[in-house]
Amino acid sequence: MLSICGDGRERRTMKNRLEELRNARGIRQEELAAALKVSRQTISSLENGRYNPSIQLAFKLARYFELMVEDIFIYEEEE
Amino acid sequence: MCRGKWNKQMCLIMLLVGIASLLYGLLSFLIIQPEGHSQNTLLGMFTGFGAGICAVAVFRMIREKVVSKEKLEQEEIDRQDERNIAISRAAFSVGYCVAFGLIAVLIFLFMGLGYPVPSYICLAVLYLTAGAAFIARKVLEKKM
Numbered sequence: 001m002l003s004i005c006g007d008g009r010e011r012r013t014m015k016n017r018l019e020e021l022r023n024a025r026g027i028r029q030e031e032l033a034a035a036l037k038v039s040r041q042t043i044s045s046l047e048n049g050r051y052n053p054s055i056q057l058a059f060k061l062a063r064y065f066e067l068m069v070e071d072i073f074i075y076e077e078e079e
Numbered sequence: 080m081c082r083g084k085w086n087k088q089m090c091l092i093m094l095l096v097g098i099a100s101l102l103y104g105l106l107s108f109l110i111i112q113p114e115g116h117s118q119n120t121l122l123g124m125f126t127g128f129g130a131g132i133c134a135v136a137v138f139r140m141i142r143e144k145v146v147s148k149e150k151l152e153q154e155e156i157d158r159q160d161e162r163n164i165a166i167s168r169a170a171f172s173v174g175y176c177v178a179f180g181l182i183a184v185l186i187f188l189f190m191g192l193g194y195p196v197p198s199y200i201c202l203a204v205l206y207l208t209a210g211a212a213f214i215a216r217k218v219l220e221k222k223m
Contacts, residue, residue, distance in 0.1 A: 033156075042162040051162050 013076040019047040021065050021072065036060050086143055093136035101129025179208060 022032055022043075029047075033040040038057065045051035053061065062069045104125030113119050143151070157163060182205045189198035 037156055037159075039157050039160040039163065042160055045162060051165075054161050057161060 014052045015049060015074045015076065016046060016072055017074070018043070018061065018072060021067075022047075025065075032064070035064060086139065090136045090140050090143075093132050093139075097129045097132030097134075097136060099129070100125050101133060104129060175208075175212075179205070182208070 022029070029040050029043045033043045036043075036057065042051065042053075042057075046053060058069050058073060061072055065072065104122045104127075107113075108119075108122045108126070111118075113122065182201050186198050186201045186205065189195070189201060
């Protein structure tokens with residue numbers, strides 16, 4: 001899927017478990033966005049794979065869910 | 080809040096620039112009383128620009144007082160949101176490329192229509208824009 005990442009370049013192979021983790025904890029997108037001080041649209045775009053976060057936001061998310069970054073984001077090498 | 084203070088200072092600067100431009104346009108028109116059409120238009124532009132900037136500054140000042148704190152905070156989050164910033168940068172890049180192409184077209188168009196001076200001005204703008212992009216790239220290369 002084509003997406004824009006934090007530095008504006010295109011990436012195709014980043015997946016994440018954000019929606020799954022958020023739903024498991026019963027958190028709404030608005031609540032997660034408020035906790036991370038980002039817009040709700042950013043959370044929505046992350047979940048849909050349309051946007052890849054900056055390293056700072058990835059760490060913020062990892063800390064919020066008390067997980068490692070690799071547990072949330074899955075990078076697959078493109079052939 | 081930092082944002083509020085920044086906004087206040089920004090509004091004040093805008094207001095001062097607006098008043099200066101407005102007064103320059105009005106007083107020059109009243110004192111000099113220009114006869115040429117282009118001089119009249121130029122002073123009108125100064126007056127209009129000043130009035131516009133003043134109006135925006137006053138609107139922003141009033142808005143800061145009227146709009147709720149929660150909404151202002153949300154707007155601040157949206158403003159600093161990294162996705163919004165990435166989108167703006169991508170949009171500016173597209174705008175820059177389009178502007179660059181349009182100026183290049185204008186250079187040929189003006190010359191073809193027999194207006195060499197605007198053509199040279201466009202050429203100068205093109206070189207300046209390219210130069211600014213080149214310098215910005217060099218500075219950013221050192222920073223990153």
